[in-house]
Amino acid sequence: PIPCVPWQSQLWTLAVTQLGGHPLPGNKMSGQARLPVLPSRMTLAAMKIRLVGAKKGFSLLKKKSDALTVRFRGILKQIRDTKESMGKEMKDAAFRLTETKYAAGEISYMVTESVTSATVKVRLRTDNVAGVYLPQFRDTIDTSAAAVQSDLTGLSKGGEQVRNTRLAFTKALKLLVELASLQTS
Numbered sequence: 001p002i003p004c005v006p007w008q009s010q011l012w013t014l015a016v017t018q019l020g021g022h023p024l025p026g027n028k029m030s031g032q033a034r035l036p037v038l039p040s041r042m043t044l045a046a047m048k049i050r051l052v053g054a055k056k057g058f059s060l061l062k063k064k065s066d067a068l069t070v071r072f073r074g075i076l077k078q079i080r081d082t083k084e085s086m087g088k089e090m091k092d093a094a095f096r097l098t099e100t101k102y103a104a105g106e107i108s109y110m111v112t113e114s115v116t117s118a119t120v121k122v123r124l125r126t127d128n129v130a131g132v133y134l135p136q137f138r139d140t141i142d143t144s145a146a147a148v149q150s151d152l153t154g155l156s157k158g159g160e161q162v163r164n165t166r167l168a169f170t171k172a173l174k175l176l177v178e179l180a181s182l183q184t185s
Contacts, residue, residue, distance in 0.1 A: 067130040071185075079182045086175045093168040100161040107162060118142070120170065122177055127185075137181040139174055 037043060100107060119142045126133040 064130040068132060071129050075182050075185050079179065082175060082179045082182060086172070086179060089168070089172045089175050093165070093172045096161070096165040096168040100165045103161045120173055134185040136185065137177050139177040
């Protein structure tokens with residue numbers, strides 16, 4: 001065996017254990033490139049700097065992964081809660097529509113004629129979680145004169161039921177937008 005200075009054996013141990021080298025010269029590890037390690041103090045210092053950089057990079061990636069995992073679990077919980085409330089809201093909205101049809105008759109033509117522009121619009125924004133951009137949808141309700149005019153639909157008969165149906169479907173639509181936002185994240 002060739003005698004080694006203590007720092008040379010330290011360099012060899014660092015190259016073997018931390019940087020993926022292998023102690024036998026002809027034996028290569030599968031898929032890993034082998035670093036040329038010369039037994040010198042400068043190489044030891046360079047390897048230590050690379051090791052510090054690798055550890056810092058790994059810890060940053062671990063923090064990012066943990067932040068995304070926490071966010072993902074929160075989103076899954078919100079999706080479950082939203083889906084549960086969605087069934088209840090859609091059932092309520094369908095029942096309100098049935099009440100309105102019973103009280104006011106067929107109102108689809110009145111609703112179609114009274115609508116001039118959309119009262120609910122969906123906007124897209126992004127949320128940054130640990131450097132990853134997640135899309136989010138937000139609904140905005142238009143309270144202009146056109147939206148107020150649609151409150152007068154069915155005024156002659158069943159106007160109250162029409163208004164209640166509209167509110168029920170608006171609430172259901174908000175839940176749909178929230179669910180779509182959660183599922184695309």
